[in-house]
């Protein structure tokens with residue numbers, strides 16, 4: 001015998017009752033249709049997007065450990081200095097701290113300057129994660145300080161005033177005078193083999209950069225290479241420089257042109273950013289480590305631009 005559409009027998013204990021499902025479900029049909037429509041509708045999509053976009057990604061930015069010229073208070077920029085003894089210790093301590101807190105990296109990006117590569121190695125060694133792939137690009141290099149390269153900041157402050165030096169060091173869109181062939185470090189920089197490995201011809205590499213110009217050369221690399229890795233769920237460490245990290249922070253956190261002048265990063269202190277799926281920060285950046293030591297280290301970097309400076 002054929003059963004009428006929608007009718008069924010519902011077991012209730014040892015009995016069963018005949019139910020006409022179409023009658024039982026009928027009052028809920030408008031609600032079900034509404035819900036189905038809502039789930040499919042455009043207006044529903046952003047709600048799901050915003051849920052999805054809450055997914056947390058951890059991104060770590062690290063300014064390399066102290067380099068020899070940080071200690072001598074000279075603009076170092078594209079001159080390839082290795083870490084000082086203190087810089088080696090800073091990088092190792094940074095690695096130990098990250099290990100203690102249980103962080104693990106899937107990929108590391110560095111500039112092509114030795115101090116950022118060396119820092120990444122020391123961090124990974126201290127973490128016991130030496131196997132993690134390291135990818136290098138000139139686009140993460142320190143800002144090109146042009147003709148200021150090699151000069152002593154305190155002497156510059158004496159000759160040109162502290163304000164002028166602060167503008168050169170920390171403003172967003174002021175480009176220092178360009179380096180030219182007569183500069184004592186011109187050949188050392190532009191005849192270095194690493195600069196023929198770049199994704200643009202050597203002749204097109206910068207001769208001086210504002211922070212804005214750093215961001216402009218860094219952004220394509222961030223968008224095309226680094227951020228897809230983060231979106232795939234990888235935990236990324238960027239071991240770079242004071243100003244390349246500041247440029248990226250400005251971009252990710254939407255820091256204003258004026259406020260970025262007050263952002264200073266100390267050497268060897270990891271900065272943790274928690275990002276959603278659209279790579280927007282979910283909370284304020286965290287500088288990891290002892291807050292008092294971090295404050296003192298920030299002050300030391302800021303004071304480098306004073307006319308009299310204690311570099312101890």
Ligand SMILES: O=C(O)[C@@H](CO)OP(=O)(O)O
Nearest residue numbers: 074075076077142169242
């Ligand atoms: O010397 C440089 O290239 C940078 C730091 O690495 O200097 P400043 O802190 O003055 O931007």
